[in-house]
Structures are given as structure tokens and as C-alpha cells.
Amino acid sequence: xxxxxxxxxxxxxxxxxxxxxxxxxxxxxxxxxxxxxxxxxxxxxxxxxxxxxxxxxxxxxxxxxxxxxxxxxxxxxxxxxxxxxxxxxxxxxxxxxxxxxxxxxxxxxxxxxxxxxxxxxxxxxxxxxxxxxxxxxxxxxxxxxxxxxxxxxxxxxxxxxxxxxxxxxxxxxxxxxxxxxxxxxxxxxxxxxxxxxxxxxxxxxxxxxxxxxxxxxxxxxxxxxxxxxxxxxxxxxxxxxxxxxxxxxxxxxxxxxxxxxxxxxxxxxxxxxxxxxxxxxxxxxxxxxxxxxxxxxxxxxxxxxxxxxxxxxxxxxxxxxxxxxxxxxxxxxxxxxxxxxxxxxxxxxxxxxxxxxxxxxxxxxxxxxxxxxxxxxxxxxxxxxxxxxxxxxxxxxxxxxxxxxxxxxxxxxxxxxxxxxxxxxxxxxxxxxxxxxxxxxxxxxxxxxxxxxxxxxxxxxxxxxxxxxxxxxxxxxxxxxxxxxxxxxxxxxx
Ligand SMILES: Nc1ncnc2c1ncn2[C@@H]1O[C@H](COP(=O)(O)OP(=O)(O)OP(=O)(O)O)[C@@H](O)[C@H]1O
Ligand SMILES: [Mg+2]
Numbered sequence: 001x002x003x004x005x006x007x008x009x010x011x012x013x014x015x016x017x018x019x020x021x022x023x024x025x026x027x028x029x030x031x032x033x034x035x036x037x038x039x040x041x042x043x044x045x046x047x048x049x050x051x052x053x054x055x056x057x058x059x060x061x062x063x064x065x066x067x068x069x070x071x072x073x074x075x076x077x078x079x080x081x082x083x084x085x086x087x088x089x090x091x092x093x094x095x096x097x098x099x100x101x102x103x104x105x106x107x108x109x110x111x112x113x114x115x116x117x118x119x120x121x122x123x124x125x126x127x128x129x130x131x132x133x134x135x136x137x138x139x140x141x142x143x144x145x146x147x148x149x150x151x152x153x154x155x156x157x158x159x160x161x162x163x164x165x166x167x168x169x170x171x172x173x174x175x176x177x178x179x180x181x182x183x184x185x186x187x188x189x190x191x192x193x194x195x196x197x198x199x200x201x202x203x204x205x206x207x208x209x210x211x212x213x214x215x216x217x218x219x220x221x222x223x224x225x226x227x228x229x230x231x232x233x234x235x236x237x238x239x240x241x242x243x244x245x246x247x248x249x250x251x252x253x254x255x256x257x258x259x260x261x262x263x264x265x266x267x268x269x270x271x272x273x274x275x276x277x278x279x280x281x282x283x284x285x286x287x288x289x290x291x292x293x294x295x296x297x298x299x300x301x302x303x304x305x306x307x308x309x310x311x312x313x314x315x316x317x318x319x320x321x322x323x324x325x326x327x328x329x330x331x332x333x334x335x336x337x338x339x340x341x342x343x344x345x346x347x348x349x350x351x352x353x354x355x356x357x358x359x360x361x362x363x364x365x366x367x368x369x370x371x372x373x374x375x376x377x378x379x380x381x382x383x384x385x386x387x388x389x390x391x392x393x394x395x396x397x398x399x400x401x402x403x404x405x406x407x408x409x410x411x412x413x414x415x416x417x418x419x420x421x422x423x424x425x426x427x428x429x430x431x432x433x434x435x436x437x438x439x440x441x442x443x444x445x446x447x448x449x450x451x452x453x454x455x456x457x458x459x460x461x462x463x464x465x466x467x468x469x470x471x472x473x474x475x476x477x478x479x480x481x482x483x484x485x486x487x488x489x490x491x492x493x494x
Contacts, residue, residue: 003024004024006060008022018044019040020057025191027156037417038389050073075153091134094128094145101149121148138167160191169483195423207221245276247276247277251273252308254270266463276439279439289443302315309327335386335394344386349365350362378397408441412443
């Protein structure tokens with residue numbers, strides 16, 4: 001089955017998100033869709049999968065013009081997309097979710113469904129318990145369920161929009177080998193959107209690169225990372241680097257921390273971070289990193305232990321006291337926790353501006369917004385609503401909202417979903433604050449990022465913490481082992 005888009009145009013107000021895009025996708029191949037944040041990748045994928053209607057242009061399936069403008073229509077045409085946020089229903093089991101949405105009316109044949117489910121599951125090399133409630137599945141397992149569901153619906157073109165964010169290295173291996181089997185043995189077409197160039201090199205047969213809504217080129221493998229970067233940004237990037245700087249006084253001291261979440265217990269954790277020092281927190285998601293980050297910003301009160309910021313005892317205090325002590329926080333849930341959906345950029349800057357009083361000075365807010373938009377190279381207008389911005393631009397806004405010289409900056413996944421250049425840029429901003437004496441604690445599942453930017457690393461495994469005292473002496477492989485729980489030394493204070 002071949003799919004082709006011809007002269008696709010799509011506008012969102014003044015934004016020309018897809019500008020005359022023509023591409024052809026053959027069966028049996030895996031295509032990488034690349035481009036900087038806001039380039040129009042998701043827009044094109046949502047058009048193909050029926051979530052968005054095109055302004056003009058054509059979609060051809062097997063060289064015949066296809067007319068669909070709903071996800072159901074796309075699936076009938078054989079094209080399905082793995083939603084970035086899984087569409088499953090939490091209270092249902094895996095099997096119920098599988099059956100839900102399949103044709104079969106109100107009285108499904110459960111036995112037939114179970115057989116079909118396990119047939120596809122085995123073929124792909126996935127291992128899901130059909131009786132388990134979906135709420136207990138990891139993101140990776142929910143993706144697996146979604147892929148099985150789409151295949152059962154007869155999809156021949158499978159679209160995945162950044163599927164490797166938030167899944168473990170092992171799950172990624174399973175996913176990649178099943179995608180390769182689907183394409184190279186079963187003849188499906190796979191479209192794979194990603195910012196992780198290594199993943200694209202590992203998986204794809206061909207790439208297409210978008211920039212500012214336009215198609216800038218396609219390439220057949222093999223190519224190098226540098227080739228891809230040059231296609232995406234028009235130039236190669238200098239290697240990421242970081243100066244050695246002398247550390248200052250202790251910015252934050254955590255002693256004998258005791259915290260419990262649904263999944264992990266942290267006990268006896270101690271940590272001292274000096275001004276200018278960068279601590280990377282590595283580990284599978286939910287291994288206890290977020291307990292530490294949230295304790296350090298006053299969002300969760302620990303059961304035991306002390307937290308002292310710049311000599312000031314803040315144990316058990318409200319997060320406003322942490323803010324007043326010049327601690328700032330970039331939350332993992334960018335749009336859920338860090339920013340306020342529905343508010344404009346100006347409104348965000350007004351909210352974060354300490355000079356604003358109950359009598360809001362809108363003009364000041366608009367000037368501030370325009371100023372920060374220019375300084376932080378944000379693609380957006382003061383009056384743009386925050387959720388209209390692409391992920392990378394939302395992250396830039398989050399950085400722009402932070403105070404200029406905090407004592408401590410706590411960041412969860414500061415570059416998740418960002419293109420290589422935006423990620424670089426965000427780190428320049430973080431490192432500039434570090435040079436001015438800000439202590440930095442950050443969480444990431446990207447091991448390259450951890451190794452490149454940390455002075456010290458704490459590896460979390462099921463609430464146990466291992467310290468890597470000199471990040472420059474470790475490798476991504478070594479970290480990978482620690483993250484999987486191999487040779488964890490102790491849960492002792494570090
Ligand atoms: N629903 C929407 N309403 C308004 N503007 C939108 C909408 N969806 C996308 N845009 C805009 O269209 C442009 C392309 O966005 P798109 O999400 O396709 O980019 P992307 O390449 O997927 O970026 P990212 O790598 O950040 O996911 C951006 O400028 C974005 O702000
Ligand atoms: Mg996108």
C-alpha cells in the first residue's frame with residue numbers, strides 16, 4: 001500500500017503549518033519525519049490520520065485520491081496514528097480496551113477477541129496481561145496495546161509521533177524490533193516522528209525533513225547525524241560543551257530525607273549542592289527522582305529529614321517560602337503544572353512578574369512579553385494562547401518565566417520533546433545561570449543529556465540512590481546498567 005500527499009497546505013490563523021508538502025511513502029519501509037520544533041511534523045501526521053482537515057491538496061492511497069477527514073475514515077483507508085497521549089480507558093482491562101473500538105457491536109465475542117489479541121501480541125513480541133487494568137500499565141505498555149489495537153483494525157500505515165519519550169531503553173528495543181518486523185517482513189509503512197537522531201538512524205530507511213512548514217528534503221540511509229542536523233538547521237552544530245567553574249557555598253542541603261509515594265520509598269537520602277554545581281538525576285521514571293525534586297521546591301512535604309536553602313531552614317514550609325528563598329522549578333508536566341492552558345503569553349508574564357500588584361498593569365505585561373519573546377526566540381505573539389505554541393516554544397516560555405539569578409533551579413526533563421537546537425539553546429540558558437552561581441538539579445531520561453551536563457549524577461533505582469561522583473568519568477552504557485538496578489551500592493546517604 002502506498003500513501004502520497006500532494007501539495008498539502010494547512011493554516012492555523014496566521015501560521016502556515018504545512019506549506020505545499022508533497023511526499024510519497026511506499027510499503028515495507030520506515031520513514032523518519034524530522035524537523036525543528038514547530039516545523040509542522042505533527043500537523044502533517046494529524047492530516048494523514050484524519051485528525052485535521054487540509055486547506056488544500058490531496059491525499060492519495062494506492063494512487064487514488066482518498067477523501068476522509070476523521071480518524072475513523074483514515075483507519076478505514078488503512079492509516080492509523082499512535083496518539084501521543086494514549087486513548088485507552090483507565091478503568092478497563094487491556095482486553096476490554098482492545099475490544100472497545102473494534103467492530104462487533106454491543107455483544108463482542110470475547111474468546112475470539114482474546115485469540116486475536118494474543119496472536120498479534122506474540123507476533124510483535126509484546127507481553128501484556130490481557131486481564132490487567134490499563135491504569136497499571138507503563139507508557140510503553142500502553143503504546144504496545146495501542147499498536148495491537150490499530151493492527152487489529154487493519155491499519156497498513158502506522159504513524160508514531162515521538163513514541164520514545166518516556167519509555168525505557170528495553171521497551172524501546174522491543175518497539176523498534178517489532179516496527180522493523182512490521183515493515184520489513186509484513187510490508188507495512190511506518191512513519192516515525194522523532195527528535196532523537198540516534199533513534200532515527202537506528203530505525204529508519206529514509207527521512208524527510210520539514211522546516212517552517214515546508215519540506216526541505218529527503219534522504220536515504222545511510223546518513224550521519226551531522227547530515228541530519230545540517231538538513232534540519234541549515235548548519236552543523238558545534239559539540240555541546242560546558243566550562244569548569246569553581247563552585248561556591250552550599251546552596252541547598254538535604255539531610256536524611258524520608259519520603260513515600262505509591263511506588264517507591266526514599267529513606268536516608270542526603271545531598272549537598274553548591275552554587276554553580278549541576279546534579280543530574282537519572283533513572284527510570286517513577287524511581288523516586290520526582291520525590292526529591294518536589295521536596296526541594298516545597299511541593300511535597302517529606303515525612304522526615306531537613307531541607308536548608310542558602311542557610312535558611314525550609315523543612316516543612318510552604319512552596320511560597322521556597323519561592324521567596326529564590327528557588328525556581330520547571331515541572332515535568334509543562335502544560336499541566338508549569339503553564340496555564342487558556343492564558344496568553346502576556347498573562348503568563350503578568351502572573352510571574354513580582355512588580356505586578358492587584359491593579360494589573362497590562363501595558364507593562366505586554367511590553368515584558370514582547371521583550372521576552374524576542375530574547376528567548378519564542379515563536380508566538382504576546383496574545384497567543386500558550387497551548388497554541390509547539391512543545392519547544394512552550395519550554396522556552398517556561399525558561400523565560402524564571403527569575404534571572406535563582407539560588408536553586410530544579411528542572412524536570414528540561415528538554416523533553418525539544419529539537420536538538422532548541423535543547424542546546426535551553427542548556428545555554430541554564431548554564432548561563434550556573435555561571436552566575438545558581439545550583440541546578442535536573443531530572444532526565446536522556447542519558448546523553450545527563451552525562452553531558454552534570455557535574456555529579458544520582459542514579460535512582462526503586463528508591464535506592466547511587467552516586468556517580470564525577471560525571472565526566474562515566475559513560476552512557478555504565479549509567480544504563482545502574483539505571484537497570486545493576487550494582488546498586490546502597491540506599492545510604494550520598
Ligand atoms: N491546533 C493548533 N492551533 C494553532 N496553531 C497550531 C495548532 N497546531 C499546530 N499549530 C502551529 O503550527 C505550527 C506547526 O506545529 P506542529 O505541532 O505541527 O509542529 P511540530 O513539527 O510537530 O513541532 P514539535 O517538534 O514541537 O512537536 C506551529 O507553529 C504551531 O504553533
Ligand atoms: Mg509535534
